[in-house]
Amino acid sequence: MSDVALSVRDLKTFFYTNRRCNKAVNGVSFEIRKGKTLCVVGESGCGKSVTAAAIMQLLPTLSRIEDGSIVYHSDHGDIHIERLARNGSQMRAIRGAEISMIFQDPMTALNPVFTIGFQIAENLRYHTAMRGRQLRDKVVDLLRTMGIPLPERRAGEFPHQFSGGMRQRAMIAMAMACNPKILIADEPTTALDVTIQAQIFELMDRLKREHGTAIMLITHDMGVVAELADDVAVMYMGNIVEAGTVEEVLRHPVHPYTRALLTSMPVLGKGKNQSIEAIPGSTPDPFDRPPGCQFAPRCPYRVDACATMPAETHTTPTHRTMCWRYEELAADGA
Ligand SMILES: Nc1ncnc2c1ncn2[C@@H]1O[C@H](COP(=O)(O)OP(=O)(O)O)[C@@H](O)[C@H]1O
Ligand SMILES: [Mg+2]
Structure with missing residues (x-):
């Protein structure tokens, strides 16, 4: 039996507004493992919530799944979620029972x-x-x-x-x-104070241990990632720029964006003397994206090659990144 609860392959989800197209999620692949927590991190607007909404078939009307697959490995076989009607009987049977979601705003x-x-x-x-x-x-x-x-x-x-x-x-x-097989939590504790936050995460962790629930946790808090994640996916402008086990991504990050993200926020347990540096620049206009690597305009390691999109490369069977210079970066400071 496979230990994977959900496989997302090359998922593309675009928004169409005023005849312009926002490639909000532009080809992402990942797996959520049974009884494990995948944390998805990245700055606001990178496509975390849209990815979650696509899995739940709860996308806003102006958007649609353009390409790729979302396969739920149910006890009764594989189900291609992207082929189900948003409000058809099959999707309604899955949503809220087999795959559930908790939102930032409970209302x-x-x-x-x-x-x-x-x-x-x-x-x-x-x-x-x-x-x-x-x-x-x-x-x-x-x-x-x-x-x-x-x-x-x-x-x-x-x-x-x-x-x-x-x-x-x-x-x-x-x-x-209904004891869901998959729980998607989209920044579930952002509005809550830290004590309640800790209690809620403890609850989620218990559900994972007791029921083998596979969890996809969207958060911008690296402390939470360090504490709860088994696997981590780092998103930037609709792509997963780096993914791996929590150890690989937090201890040996190779993508310049992951590195910038890690130094831009304090990590719990690292002590008071962490140097916190804001990521220079801001995310580009999603309707006017740079060609190639989306992070290139802000990247200190940028070279000419970055004007074309780098392919995804594995550095270990579980660790992958999208960066032309990953080899040098993996060698330096890894
Ligand atoms: N309801 C919507 N209508 C139009 N564009 C949207 C909508 N929701 C999200 N987007 C766009 O999709 C992209 C990804 O957004 P989102 O997934 O919400 O980011 P986040 O990573 O902060 O959750 C952004 O460019 C955002 O502007
Ligand atoms: Mg969001």
């Missing part, structure tokens, strides 16, 4: 006019045969597992009666209700 997933308990129950009613007492018990159980105090009472409350952290827990309870 994306929670409806303000229904109680928390009702909404979690709805998800279970749709995807399972649970009814009545069994259903009510399961909902209370889920809320309790998520560390929500007085779960019987709180199940009858509305989202606005919950604090931000509690809402996030309720959304995770809903996402986890």
Whole structure:
């Protein structure tokens, strides 16, 4: 049996607005392994959320999957998600049950006019045969597992009666209700304070250990990556510029962008004397992209060759990068 839960191959997802095309996700490939956490990092606008939305078939109307494949390796065989209708019965059976998502803003997933308990129950009613007492018990159980105090009472409350952290827990309870095989978390704790953040990550980690859930965690926090990731993918302007195990990417980064990203933010546990340097320049206009390597205009290692897009090269079976100068960079300071 394969240890891979989801394989994305050469995925392209474009936006069409005012007859202009934004190649938001321009050929990305990665795998999410069962019982492992893949962290996806990169500056705002690089295509992290669009990649997640493509997997869930929740893309905005102006965008579409242009090319590539998203294969969910279910217990009953491979399913090509990119071939399913957005709101067809097959996709609805998968979404929220086999593949679930938690969002940065819990109100994306929670409806303000229904109680928390009702909404979690709805998800279970749709995807399972649970009814009545069994259903009510399961909902209370889920809320309790998520560390929500007085779960019987709180199940009858509305989202606005919950604090931000509690809402996030309720959304995770809903996402986890059917024991999904894959959990996609898009910056799930950005708006929360650090204590709640730590508790939520602890919850996700437990779900991964106890249920073998494969997790795709989108974050901009390298401390979180160091703590939770098994695998890391670094995105820049619609490409994965470097990917590998957490050890490979954090300890031996080869792509200049990864290196810049790592020195642009503090890493937990590295001490107080880290030198933090902002990445020079800013991300280009997505409608007016540079030819070739998208990072070249900001890259201190830029050479003429960078005007054409570098191919993806493996430096180990698990570590890959897109950079013309990866060999020199791997040799230097690795
Ligand atoms: N709803 C939308 N309409 C138009 N363009 C969008 C929309 N959502 C994202 N984009 C564009 O797609 C690209 C990738 O965005 P996104 O995946 O949201 O980035 P992030 O990595 O910050 O999650 C950006 O250029 C962004 O402007
Ligand atoms: Mg995003």
